[in-house]
Amino acid sequence: MQTKKEFRKRDFFYLLPLWLLSLIVPDADDLYSYRSKEFKRRELYYLGAVLLLPLIWSDPHFHHLMVLAGIYAILALGLSLFLGYAGQISLGHAAFFGIGAYTTAILTTHYAFPTFLAFWASATTAATAAFLIGKPILKLKGYFLALATLGFAEIFLVIVRETQTLTGGVIGIFGIPWFSIAGFSFDTYLKQYYLTWGVLLGLFLFSKNLVRSKLGRASLAVAASEDAAKSVGIDVAQIKIKVFVMSAAFAGFAGSLFACIMSTANPEAFSLGFSTLIVMMVILGGMGNLYGPIFGSILLTYLMDILGRYQEWSLPIYGVILILLLIFFPDGIGTRVGIRLIYLIGYWAKKKKRDEGKL
Amino acid sequence: MSLLIVDEITKEYDGVRALDRISLEVEKGTIKGLMGPNGAGKSTLFHLISGMEKPDSGKIYFKGKEITSLEPNEISALGVGRTFQTVQTLGNMTVVENIMTGMHLRLKGGLISSGLWLPWIERMEKEALKEAKEILDRLGLLGRWKSPASQLPLGKQKLLEIGRAFAMKPELILLDEPASGLTPTEVEQLSERICQLKKDGITLVVVEHHMGMVMEIADEVVVLDHGKLIAEGPPDVVRGDSKVVEAYMKGSPR
Amino acid sequence: MPKNLPACTKPFGEGRFSGQVSEGGQTEDFMNLWTYLPQLLSSGITIGAIYALVALGFVTIARASQIINFAQGEFVMLGGVITFFLLKGLNLPYFLAALIAIMVVIMIGFLLQVSVVYPLRKASVLILIMATLGASIFLSSTSALVFGTLPKALPPFSGEQPLQIGGLTVVPQSVWVLGATFLLLIVLYLLSHRTLLGKAMEATSTDPLGADLLGISRNLMVFLAFGVSAGIGAFAGILITPIFFTSYNSGTLLGLKGFIAAVLGGWGKNSGAILGGFVLGIVESLSVAFIPSGYKDGVAFAILLLILYFRPKGILGSPFIDSRRW
Numbered sequence: 033m034q035t036k037k038e039f040r041k042r043d044f045f046y047l048l049p050l051w052l053l054s055l056i057v058p059d060a061d062d063l064y065s066y067r068s069k070e071f072k073r074r075e076l077y078y079l080g081a082v083l084l085l086p087l088i089w090s091d092p093h094f095h096h097l098m099v100l101a102g103i104y105a106i107l108a109l110g111l112s113l114f115l116g117y118a119g120q121i122s123l124g125h126a127a128f129f130g131i132g133a134y135t136t137a138i139l140t141t142h143y144a145f146p147t148f149l150a151f152w153a154s155a156t157t158a159a160t161a162a163f164l165i166g167k168p169i170l171k172l173k174g175y176f177l178a179l180a181t182l183g184f185a186e187i188f189l190v191i192v193r194e195t196q197t198l199t200g201g202v203i204g205i206f207g208i209p210w211f212s213i214a215g216f217s218f219d220t221y222l223k224q225y226y227l228t229w230g231v232l233l234g235l236f237l238f239s240k241n242l243v244r245s246k247l248g249r250a251s252l253a254v255a256a257s258e259d260a261a262k263s264v265g266i267d268v269a270q271i272k273i274k275v276f277v278m279s280a281a282f283a284g285f286a287g288s289l290f291a292c293i294m295s296t297a298n299p300e301a302f303s304l305g306f307s308t309l310i311v312m313m314v315i316l317g318g319m320g321n322l323y324g325p326i327f328g329s330i331l332l333t334y335l336m337d338i339l340g341r342y343q344e345w346s347l348p349i350y351g352v353i354l355i356l357l358l359i360f361f362p363d364g365i366g367t368r369v370g371i372r373l374i375y376l377i378g379y380w381a382k383k384k385k386r387d388e389g390k391l
Numbered sequence: 392m393s394l395l396i397v398d399e400i401t402k403e404y405d406g407v408r409a410l411d412r413i414s415l416e417v418e419k420g421t422i423k424g425l426m427g428p429n430g431a432g433k434s435t436l437f438h439l440i441s442g443m444e445k446p447d448s449g450k451i452y453f454k455g456k457e458i459t460s461l462e463p464n465e466i467s468a469l470g471v472g473r474t475f476q477t478v479q480t481l482g483n484m485t486v487v488e489n490i491m492t493g494m495h496l497r498l499k500g501g502l503i504s505s506g507l508w509l510p511w512i513e514r515m516e517k518e519a520l521k522e523a524k525e526i527l528d529r530l531g532l533l534g535r536w537k538s539p540a541s542q543l544p545l546g547k548q549k550l551l552e553i554g555r556a557f558a559m560k561p562e563l564i565l566l567d568e569p570a571s572g573l574t575p576t577e578v579e580q581l582s583e584r585i586c587q588l589k590k591d592g593i594t595l596v597v598v599e600h601h602m603g604m605v606m607e608i609a610d611e612v613v614v615l616d617h618g619k620l621i622a623e624g625p626p627d628v629v630r631g632d633s634k635v636v637e638a639y640m641k642g643s644p645r
Numbered sequence: 646m647p648k649n650l651p652a653c654t655k656p657f658g659e660g661r662f663s664g665q666v667s668e669g670g671q672t673e674d675f676m677n678l679w680t681y682l683p684q685l686l687s688s689g690i691t692i693g694a695i696y697a698l699v700a701l702g703f704v705t706i707a708r709a710s711q712i713i714n715f716a717q718g719e720f721v722m723l724g725g726v727i728t729f730f731l732l733k734g735l736n737l738p739y740f741l742a743a744l745i746a747i748m749v750v751i752m753i754g755f756l757l758q759v760s761v762v763y764p765l766r767k768a769s770v771l772i773l774i775m776a777t778l779g780a781s782i783f784l785s786s787t788s789a790l791v792f793g794t795l796p797k798a799l800p801p802f803s804g805e806q807p808l809q810i811g812g813l814t815v816v817p818q819s820v821w822v823l824g825a826t827f828l829l830l831i832v833l834y835l836l837s838h839r840t841l842l843g844k845a846m847e848a849t850s851t852d853p854l855g856a857d858l859l860g861i862s863r864n865l866m867v868f869l870a871f872g873v874s875a876g877i878g879a880f881a882g883i884l885i886t887p888i889f890f891t892s893y894n895s896g897t898l899l900g901l902k903g904f905i906a907a908v909l910g911g912w913g914k915n916s917g918a919i920l921g922g923f924v925l926g927i928v929e930s931l932s933v934a935f936i937p938s939g940y941k942d943g944v945a946f947a948i949l950l951l952i953l954y955f956r957p958k959g960i961l962g963s964p965f966i967d968s969r970r971w
Contacts, residue, residue, distance in 0.1 A: 121771050168954040174770045175713045179904065180953050183946040186901070190943035238506040245505035245512065246491075246498045252483050253492045260479035260552075262463035263441065263472065264559055265496040274502060304897065308778050315775065344790050351783025358776045359764045 068244060078323075082233075086225050095221035099293060101333040102228030103286050106235055108313040108325035110282025113239060115311065116319030117248065118275040119255025120170070121178045123307050124185030128158040128280040130192065130302035132287025137205040137297040138198060147211045151288045158284030162277045170272040185307060192299045204298025211292035224293050231289065232326070235282060239322055242278075251275050309336075316357055318364025328364070392455065394419040394563055394594050395440070400449035402435055402618075409435045411618040412449070417563070417596055422589055424609035424626065425598045428639055431615040433598045434476055437565050440596075441473050442466040453563070468496055472556030473565035476598075480548045481555075482541035486532060489540050489551050490523040493558030523558065530554050530584065546577040553584065563594045570601040582607050606630070614638065684814065685930045691819040691888065693926020694826040695721075698881035699903025700910065700918035701833075702874035708850035708913060709870035710766075715777040716757060718900020719784035720875045723750050724882025725891035726788055729797040739800070747879040753784070754875025758868050766864075781897060789893035796890035799883065822884045829880060830919065833873075846870065898942065902929075905949045911961030920960060 086095055111125050132154035139145035139153055169180045192199045199205065210219045211227060218227045242248050250271050253261040258268050291297050309332060317328020335353070339346040393416040402410040410432045417423045425433050438444045440451055442463035450459045458466050467473075472493075481489050498519060500512050527533045530550045535543065540551060549569055556564050566585070570578045582604050588595060589608075599605050605612060605626060612629045614622040616638040622629045629635055699721055706714045727749055731742035761776050768776075801818040808815050837843035848856040849866040857863055882891060889895075902925065910921020925945060932944045952959065 115771070121774070123774070168950075172953060172957070175774070176908075176953060176957065178770075178774050179713075179908070180950060182901070183905075183949040183953075186946045187943050187950070190940055190946075194937065194939040241508040242502070242506045245508075245516070246495060246500050247502060247505050249484065249488055249492045250495055252488075253481050253495075256481040256483050257479040259443065259463075259475065260481060260555075261492075262443070263467055263475075263479075264493050264555065265464045265467035266492075267464050278502065305782065308775065308782070311771075311775060315772070344786070347786030348783055348790055351779050351781075351786060354779035354782070355761050355776055358768075358772055358779065359761075362765075362768055362772050 079233075082229055086222060090222075092221050095225050097333055097337055098330075099221055099224045099228050101330045102225065102232050103290050103293070104310065104313060104329040104333060105326045106228070106232050106286040106289070107283050107310055108317070108329045109232070109235060109239060109322065110279035110286075111310055112314045112317075112319060112322070112325040113242070113251070113282075114275050114279040115314050116324070117243060117255065118251045118272060120272060120276070121174065122181040122276075122279075123178050123304065123311065124181035124183075124188075125279065125283050125310055126302040126304070126307040127185035127188040128162060128283035129287040129290070129306070129310075130188060130297075130299070131158045131161055131280075132284030133291040133297045133302070134192065134199055134205070134287075135284070136288040136291040137208050140208055140292075141205055142198075147209060147288075147292055148213050151211070151285065154288035155281040155284035158287065159277045159281040162280030163273065166273045166276045170269060170276060182304065182307075185302075185304065189299050189302065192302075200298070202299060204296055206296050208291050208295045208297065210295075211289065218292070228289055228293075231285060235285070236322060236326070243322065247271070247274065312354060312357075316361065316364055320364070324364055392419075393417060394454060395596070396452040397436070397440065398450045398452065400436070400439060400446045400451065402432075402439060402444070402446050408618045410439070410446070410615075413615070413618070413620055414449075415613050415620070415623070417594060418610075419562070419594050420589070420592060421610040422585070422595045422597060422608050424605040424612040425596060425615070426600070426605060426612060426629075426635075427615035427621075430617075431638075432618045433615055434567060436615075437473065437567055437596075437598060440466075441471060441565060467559065467561075470559075470562040471565065472559045472561035472563070474549070474552045474556055474567055474569060476567045476571070478545070478548050478552050480540050480543070480551060482539065484540055485537055486540050486543065486551060487520065487523050487527060487536040490526050490554050490558050491519055493555035494519055494523065496559060526554050526558055529587070531580075546573050546581075549573070550581070550584065553588075557588065557593070561593065563596070564588065566595060566597045566599075568598050568600065570599055570604050578604055602630070682931075682934070685934065686927060687815055687819060689927035689930030690923060691822050691926070692885075692930065693923035694822050695881050695885045695899075695922070696903055696906040696926050697919040697922025698826060698829070698877050698884075699899060700907035700922045701830075701915060702877045702881075703904050703907045704913065704915055704918040705874045705877070706867075706870045709846060710762070710867040712762060712773055712867075713777070713904065714757075714762075714871070714874065715774065715900065716781040716784055716896075717874060717878055717903060718896035718898070719781050719788075720750050720754060720878030720896075721882035721885075721899055721903075722891055722893065722896035723753065723784065723788060724879030725799065725886035725895075726792050726797055726882075726893070727879075728883050729799055729886070729891075730792055732799065739802075743883050746883065747876055750879035750882075751872045751876045754871040754873075754878075755868060757875075758871035762867065762871070763864065766867075781900070785893050785896055792893070794893055796892040797886065798890050799886040801887040816888065818884075818887045822888070825880070825884055829877070833877075842869070846873075902945045905945050905952075908957075909948060909952050909959055911959035912957075912963040914961055914963065917959055917961045917963065924960070 086098065107125065107129055111122065114120055114122055135154040135157045136147065136150040139150040140147055145153070165184050169177065169184070172180055193202050195201070210217045211224070212218065218224050250261065250266045253264070253266055254268050254271050261268055261271075290301075294301075313328035313332050314325050315328070316331060317326065318324030335350075339350055342349060395417040397413060397415045400410055400413045401408065413432070413436065415423075425436070427433055435444070439446050440458075442458065442461050442465070446459065450457055452458065453466070453469055453471060456469070458469065458471075461469075481492060484492065498515060500515070504512055524533060524536060527536050530553070532543075532547060532551060532554070535547075540548065543551060549572075553564070553566070553569065569581055569585075573581060578601060585595060585597070585608050597605070597609065609626050611624065612622075612626045613620060614629055614632075614635050616634075621634045621638060622632045624632075699717060702717045702720065703713065706712060706717075724746055727746040728742045731737045731745055732739060735742075737745070757780055761780050762773075765773055765776050801816070802821045803817050806817070808817055808820070835843075837847050845856070845861045846866050846869060848859065849861055849863060853863060856866070885891070903922070906921035906925040907918045908921070909925055910919065911917025925948065928948065929941060929944050933941055936944075957963075
């Protein structure tokens with residue numbers, strides 16, 4: 033048995049960084065705190081970091097990446113409600129993202145809508161599409177659900193590519209204006225950063241409320257045991273549709289922001305590869321809590337950026353990394369890395385002590 | 392007037408009659424035991440009553456209303472709760488949230504109002520949490536209310552499931568082999584809880600193999616064998632019935 | 646996704662030039678020309694044979710392991726691409742190149758099972774899907790890296806002169822495709838019903854627990870299933886590349902269509918996979934008479950959604966559909 037006396041200075045080297053890490057990394061086992069009103073101090077640190085970091089570090093490339101990360105985080109957050117909390121599968125969320133982007137693109141360029149209105153319209157169109165497609169599709173489970181969502185996404189792409197007049201076909205739409213509210217235009221990366229992360233914050237709080245509400249519990253119940261859910265009166269099909277529609281609305285918001293920031297919309301951005309990427313963000317970030325998708329999207333956005341420098345090696349490396357991460361971190365990186373490390377180091381330290389004791 | 396009426400229910404699977412023209416009635420405020428060797432059709436009957444499956448013929452009535460063709464969640468909404476043979480704990484939630492999920496039908500709140508956490512939602516949730524904790528207290532589970540439900544030992548998980556069904560404030564609860572896998576002490580605690588439920592005015596149908604427990608708690612016992620009803624009556628009468636003894640001696644047909 | 650693809654890399658999915666056959670140097674468009682029905686049928690059957698083989702690959706693995714291998718299409722692509730490399734790059738004789746290519750792809754199939762599927766054998770459906778998708782990304786992008794991104798065309802097996810068969814103009818390669826497919830199906834049938842190993846694989850597919858109790862190693866069967874599927878896929882790739890170009894990204898779409906075909910015909914049955922493949926090929930081919938050809942790729946997915954909604958069991962019915970896993 034290790035007593036306090038035996039903690040030598042050496043142990044601090046292992047334990048201090050781990051303790052620091054555990055301060056910042058979310059812990060999925062702490063279920064209750066993620067679904068209660070209690071805000072931990074750690075969360076204030078997060079908020080502070082989000083608000084202040086771009087001001088401290090003013091590299092425009094960093095800002096650009098964080099803007100993208102923010103948009104993907106919105107997308108991933110919505111998807112995590114469907115994937116992690118309701119326990120379903122969707123490989124087609126890129127389509128809802130695309131619907132959002134194209135809605136904003138078309139409304140602002142062809143019909144001179146203000147971006148603020150287009151923003152809400154995008155979420156509504158995406159949500160409506162999800163409602164229509166959800167009713168039949170959500171009866172399926174597992175592989176078939178994955179395949180059906182994939183099929184829907186492909187059809188969306190085919191339609192977009194072929195309807196030249198409305199969507200600009202393969203080339204896409206150009207000249208989408210900057211997002212603006214009451215005359216204030218978000219035209220620099222810094223401004224866009226606060227825009228996207230502001231939207232993310234709002235949706236995050238909304239999600240946090242949802243998750244600890246009756247709907248959140250019903251959703252988790254459906255994931256845990258559909259039979260049990262039915263036995264307490266939960267309409268399983270309806271819950272799945274509601275969460276699906278909600279996640280699509282988030283994707284719509286994200287798509288709208290994406291269009292305004294990239295100023296263009298074209299079909300290449302919304303492929304199966306992108307759907308896969310978002311799902312990876314949710315998985316790798318950890319599906320047990322709402323910080324997971326945010327963490328995952330920051331991680332993968334950076335990964336994509338780093339890989340991008342390797343040109344044609346980027347995709348093979350990406351494929352390998354993806355597989356390795358899935359094998360070693362199926363629960364997500366953020367939620368387990370701290371705990372695993374602690375176990376590993378603890379085991380190693382104990383082993384050393386045992387060996388030394390024997391000598 | 393009987394709370395639950397099962398009228399000539401038949402269910403076949405691939406030519407095998409799991410239930411053959413079964414009829415029974417359950418009076419309000421009583422505990423009905425449902426027994427029989429393995430494969431006799433007890434769980435099938437529960438699935439039919441709770442709506443998870445549909446009978447080939449026959450009808451089921453609850454509070455005078457026909458429920459044969461209703462969906463499980465609709466039947467639950469009418470006031471029927473149940474537990475499962477393999478305990479279906481909602482492992483991705485905490486203990487107290489399991490109970491609160493049971494309160495689903497009694498709570499209000501849509502997508503937008505929940506997301507915005509309107510003041511009345513806050514009040515409602517506070518009340519719900521309080522009530523859930525009270526239920527846990529009565530079950531002796533209050534100490535672990537914040538723990539993930541999957542971390543409870545089996546006996547406590549079974550109690551939790553009963554608590555979840557109770558939280559619905561149903562009129563009828565179907566218990567599917569609640570005592571399986573429990574130690575003798577746990578069985579005794581379970582029996583105590585079930586009698587408490589009866590005192591609260593809830594009608595119960597209990598599928599159970601544990602002779603001792605059934606003798607203690609049941610007002611009336613029904614025995615099935617190979618899908619047929621072979622005995623019905625007070626526990627001590629049924630226990631001595633020669634057909635029942637023979638059925639249990641024979642074992643299941645496979 | 647990284648937007649740094651070089652020029653000339655617009656996806657040449659199979660079917661891009663379908664309906665356009667070179668007759669003495671001119672190309673003709675079949676779109677909207679109803680009188681070309683028999684032609685459409687014949688090209689539909691040809692591509693249908695390929696879909697059937699890809700579907701068979703999916704079903705083989707799925708039956709042995711309950712896994713859907715999203716990298717199946719890549720096996721087809723690699724078959725064509727590697728053969729091209731061996732033929733044009735190393736100047737090997739056609740037959741030898743094809744044979745070696747098939748063996749290489751089978752090795753890749755084995756490698757995939759060992760390195761990706763086996764470590765994740767207990768993981769959730771979602772994780773498995775993502776892992777095989779990752780493998781698909783890896784294989785297709787590595788193919789681009791190693792063999793380049795230009796579409797490859799193999800020479801037809803026996804010349805380019807179209808044959809006249811009962812009023813139909815048919816490219817000889819189509820005959821090869823159908824003939825070889827038929828032959829392969831016979832070989833596979835014999836292997837699975839006459840050899841011990843084949844029977845063992847069938848046993849694992851039909852009743853995993855029973856087979857396990859008999860001492861048949863589940864892992865070995867899954868391993869073999871991957872090899873067999875890879876081989877079938879590569880075979881299909883070599884057959885089809887002379888008609889349609891193959892490039893690094895042909896695999897994804899082809900794989901998806903093969904999967905759709907398997908579901909269409911009746912998920913989990915070999916006969917369903919084959920039937921579904923031909924039906925899908927024909928319907929897809931005929932669809933250009935009714936809708937603008939750009940939508941052609943969407944036809945398969947529309948069929949998928951219809952099938953999943955109205956009859957998930959598929960045409961011939963499925964032994965798997967009612968169980969929870971699916």
